[in-house]
Amino acid sequence: MAWADPLPGGGYRGGYRDSAGKKQYVKDPATGRTRKFGRKKDARDAATEEEVKASRRAAIANGLEPARIPWGAFWDSISDDRGARLSDTNVVEHSIVENYLRPKWGKVPLNQIITRGSAEHGVQEWVNDLEHGRVDGWKLSRPPAPSYVHRIYAVFQASMTVAKDTGVLTTSPCVGVKLPRKSKRAKPYLDAENAEKMGEHLRSDYRDAVDFSGETGLRPGELCGLHANYVDRERGWMSVREVLVARRRVIRSFPKDEDVRAVPLTPKAIEILDRQLKGRNLTHGCGLEHTDGTECASALVFLPKSS
Ligand SMILES: [Zn+2]
Structure with missing residues (x-):
């Protein structure tokens, strides 16, 4: 049975007991902190919902969830x-x-x-x-x-x-299902000669971005998330440790279990870097949220030129 407690500064928190009998409070998924509600009823309703979810999760984990769950x-x-x-x-x-x-x-x-x-x-x-x-x-x-x-x-x-x-079902209904055939077209790729020809038609800033990934092998998300502070121009190396998650417009660091890569810079790559970074302020932050919560004090190397 869920409940609501008044908070010292006003408002309420919603509480419930998990399947182990431990007291829990409704959390804000974004911050992980206990969520504050203006109305007592809202706090209790949210707690009831969490209580149901928690017991369902536990039932699934323990193999007790009935197979008639929608x-x-x-x-x-x-x-x-x-x-x-x-x-x-x-x-x-x-x-x-x-x-x-x-x-x-x-x-x-x-x-x-x-x-x-x-x-x-x-x-x-x-x-x-x-x-x-x-x-x-x-x-x-x-x-x-x-x-x-x-x-x-x-x-x-x-x-x-x-x-x-998890034992909710004894067999999967997906066994033996036939899917449409995928066409076996070769994956498109770009060789150096074609890239050069294509580059002739591109805007100069796009062309720099394409050429740079050709020189260094960066993936598109890595290219767009490349920060100036990870480029060591003097030693001729950069480290690849962040990507732009385009759909959410945030910068995500590689998780700890994935290796950060050090990538050597070719003379052409350095030339492009110099062109992109020339005359820019590189310590203002990129303006995007970093999902690891750090404050950004660098700049993105590749930005579209405003014409
Ligand atoms: Zn940043």
């Missing part, structure tokens, strides 16, 4: 773990869930989802519909590319694998 509720209780790391991939996963999975599967109990044989609850039938663009969330007149069908399906399949691994 897919949407199941997803919400496992996605806290999956979404913990901020990245473009999570943003994509979230939009796949809200556009294609929740409208179709949100209210369907897990144990009613079957591999094939039902227009309503068959995974194979759903994949076939998806392949032809016959689903609610799909708004274009041409059907989705096979690779996108794979991508949507992969999120659903992952949820079913968790359901099986």
